[in-house]
Amino acid sequence: MGQGEAAVTAPAAVDAASHSFVEDLPDWSPDAQCPVRDVLDRIGDKWSTLILVTLAAGPRRFSAVQRAIPDISKRMLTQTFRDLERDGLIARAVFPTKPPSVEYRLTPLGATILEPLASLVRWANRSHAAIKDARLAFDEAVYR
16 A cells, blocks of 8 residues: 555455345346346436335325425426336326326336335435445545
């Protein structure tokens, strides 16, 4: 290590059990054409996940979802709604009022993502403090 370089420690080694996790996923591939990657690209973005969790409570109008996720722009909310509808995870219903009102709801397919998302949310809640501590330690080691 040269002068002025920060000493960054590696995280603890991963045990063999996590290696078997990957072996238990025979359909997974890092290849861009992998169907799993195609689906995870949609679910993995923060807006889709937040919208799906918001709609888990029941159908919502555009403005109600925007209030629930105040840092999303109207443009991004519109685009994410379209993407989720295209993937069959949400449905859009237009009601013949003046002006027309639009409501979004999970489809039966969209409801199937809630259990895995709930596990991810629980993991994020349990791990948040440790992740913040790791970020702080990393930043202090790299940027001091």
